[in-house]
Amino acid sequence: MPAEASPLSPEAFVFDAYGTLYDVYSVTARCESCWPGKGAPLAQLWRAKQLEYTWQRSLMQRYAPFSTVTREALAYACEALGLELSVAQMEGLMSEYLRLATYPDVTDSLSRLRTKHAILSNGSPDMLLPLVESSGLRFDAVISVDELKIFKPAPQVYELAAKKLKTEKSQIAFVSSNCWDALGAKSYGFSVYWINRGNAPVERLGFKPDRVLKSLDEILQ
């Protein structure tokens, strides 16, 4: 019988990237400089559509890389808000995704982490690898859903991380600030830490996170 899942002493940590380590709303300033007064609503709608399109395309069985989905979400969001988007603005905003800010608790927490740790992200390699590189963070593996052509929270995505890390799923702790992502990982069989920086309610998807933390620091405690 495999050992019981233990969120407190896992063999490996697997981190979500966008929204967990990297702040997707750090694009807001550039949005604001393009369209004064519209930075915050644009950044919010861009992110919301980006997520919706990952779910809808996965269900339609019409996967497109996250870079394509992110561009399409930006085009939609600008049109919905009545903002004209030039090619140069599109490229400028997309380039922001290659250098998103890390949250303040990330760099120190990860540098002190002695356990094997990896990223599991919706990001296609063309977006994800430059971002990780520019941030200076180090991982034992950077895993993209791109090779499966389906997005989170499909169970095969979480299974990919267990396979790549050659680690039993019960021995993996998954860390995400996106509650639906944490619960998708829980449904698959990981132990999960939900990083609830914004004091949001738990999503109602039939599962609960093993632990709810305010910041990444707490996973080391």
Add this chain to the structure above:
Amino acid sequence: MPAEASPLSPEAFVFDAYGTLYDVYSVTARCESCWPGKGAPLAQLWRAKQLEYTWQRSLMQRYAPFSTVTREALAYACEALGLELSVAQMEGLMSEYLRLATYPDVTDSLSRLRTKHAILSNGSPDMLLPLVESSGLRFDAVISVDELKIFKPAPQVYELAAKKLKTEKSQIAFVSSNCWDALGAKSYGFSVYWINRGNAPVERLGFKPDRVLKSLDEILQ
């Protein structure tokens, strides 16, 4: 070779229910009477979460009936907005879903439609059948995704309608006000009419609707 898809003379019309025939925001008044000043934001968040949960549960392979998803979405939305939800309020609001208002253009348009027509809905039979009954609308078939245990826009859902109606997909016109639903149907192979009552942009999912209409009346023209 099968005949070309013709959105203008289909053998059957298939209609989405929630948001297309039935106004999901007709619950707003009851939300407002429970929590004055919060009716509109509650109704909006309730609907947004209801949809998110259908996509996320489908991808997680953790289907639950639409009645369960709708209750869970309401519970989340109330907690997120800081509203206490009693059992009586939950039951009262859920009962509103059994008698949603039809949009003003629905009854007359459907009564004049001589072509075979059906509903294809995410709604589980416990919600959908009482709603159709109470509205007095008549259909040749009322089809729920519930027997497949997956929600729109999975292609097998649209295929279910073609099978039930014993009609080639190229001869079916699908009608939805939810653009992502219309595009899911297009991706599967139906001709699609997107009823764009709110003048929204087309969703960016790699497909376009065959026709964009302002109201249901126009499908008869």
